[in-house]
Amino acid sequence: MRSAAPRQEAAAAGLSRREAAALLHSLLLTPLLPGRVSAAVTLEDVTPPVAPAQPLSAREAQVADIYDRTAPGVVNVFDVTLRTTGVGGPQAVEQPEGNGTGFVWDTEGHIVTNYHVLASVLGGAAGKVLSGAKVARVLLLAPDGTQQAYDGFLAAGADKARDLAVLKVSAPASLLRPLPLGDSSSVRVGQGCLAIGNPFGFERTLTTGVVSALVACSLLSQTGSTIGGGIQTDAAVNPGNSGGPLLDLSGAVIGVNTAIFTNTGTSAGLGFAIPSNTVRRVVPQLISLGAVQRASLGFQPAPDPVARALKVSEGVMIQTADPKGAAAQAGLLPTRRGLGGIVAGDVIVAVDGQPVRNLFDLTSLLDERAVGDVVEVRALRGVGQSAAPEAVVVSATLEAEQQ
Incomplete structure (x- = not known):
């Protein structure tokens, strides 16, 4: 049974029977219409104010x-x-x-x-x-x-x-807005860096990080070759970033993003860039000469099995050498036949005071030099013989690598 309270209140307020009935009907129906909004509430009433923009930090x-x-x-x-696909381009x-x-x-x-x-x-x-x-x-x-x-x-x-x-x-x-080229030899682990590229087609995406390591001898490019002096970064680098700049915090290019180490195909925080000093040497030659002239000592290194057979465990052994090449002209000796059998060629162990443990080390060091540069080569002569090897130090003028 309905309560008579609303009618009594309406009568007390001086309402007619019909007005009281309309009021009661309104009170009963309003809770059943949750979508109805009071006309007194405006969009401005339910829209929060815009928070004022705060100035960016210095970084x-x-x-x-x-x-x-x-x-x-x-x-x-x-x-x-x-x-x-589509009309908007690739x-x-x-x-x-x-x-x-x-x-x-x-x-x-x-x-x-x-x-x-x-x-x-x-x-x-x-x-x-x-x-x-x-x-x-x-x-x-x-x-x-x-x-x-x-x-x-x-x-x-x-x-x-x-x-x-x-x-x-x-x-x-x-x-055409050329980017300035920085000096990668001054890059330090821990300094901030930025990568800009097109990962997965998302255009000109910026990621930030630090230089995580300077890779002395382990940057393997996507083409399967090794590149000395690579820069490792934790700035997110993904497929599509390849070829884009790695920048320092002055906006100078310190590297060209080229590879990532990942188990998933996406960034795992291990990105690698070709150092800008390598780019500075290579690109002008490609533009002006159509090819790169690499510095060489003019000899063929012994394959690992041959070197091991002659008891050479570290360094680069000279197997054959051009008689007119840089190594031979400097007095270094190739592998040869002696009275007691095969004599190991001189084993290069340092160039300009920097150690040469393997062919990659030697290639990386020569890649930083130019044709005509004079380098100091330290080698061991007589490795594998009964007597202790002789240390040999010579000066060699680098020649152009044969293509």
Whole structure:
């Protein structure tokens, strides 16, 4: 039985029977309509105020400024064999190769990227594609924020051994924002660094971290070659970052992101970059000469099984040497036949005071030198003989490596 209280209250308020009935009906129905909102409540009443923007910290402002300055110099690179979908241009959200990053080298339109980004179109070995061939599409960032696509031509050559390639685009100077090149020899473990690239196709993505280690002898590139002096970073680097810049906190390029160590195919905090000083040596040669002239001592090293058979456990043993080459001219001896059998060649154990434990060490040290440089070579003569090896120190003038 319904309570008479509302009617009694209405009568006490001076309402007619009909008005009291309408009031009662309204009171009974309102709880059954949860979607009904009182007309007195406005959007402004239920919208919280905007929190005032707080100034960036000094570090945040520094990083943001670096990104604003350098992002226009970072490009998106698609090799010409990559299929495209849709009308908006190449779509390669999950392509580990064929879609990568590059950066502007100069206002002449030269673009630096990794060799392995273009490996499928370059044919797997430098020199198979003629200079001037179209190998990529390059997307540059315009001042209005849009992207402009240009054909990318092989500038003059590519260096598979150092995983570097140079493209040329015919873009106006207003779109070409070269990035400054830093000195990787001054990089220190612990310093901050930034990576900008196109991971999984997400354009010009910024990640931050520190230099985790300076890799003296273990940077294995995507092309299978070893590169000395690599830079390890914990800044997130993923497929698509390849060829993009690793920057210091002044905005200078200290490396070119080229590889990651991962069990999943995505960043595990172990990224590796080709040092900028290697880039500085290689790229101008590719642009001006079409190939890289590497410094050499002019000899063939003994394979490991041969060296071990002759009781050489450390260092680089000379197996054969060009009589007119740098090593022979300096007085170093190759492996030869003696009265008692095979005599081990001189074993190089140091160059300019830096130890040479294996061929990788020697290659890395020579890669930092130029043709015509004079280096001090320390070697052991007579390894494996009954007498103690003789220490030999010579000066050698480096020659161009035979291609």
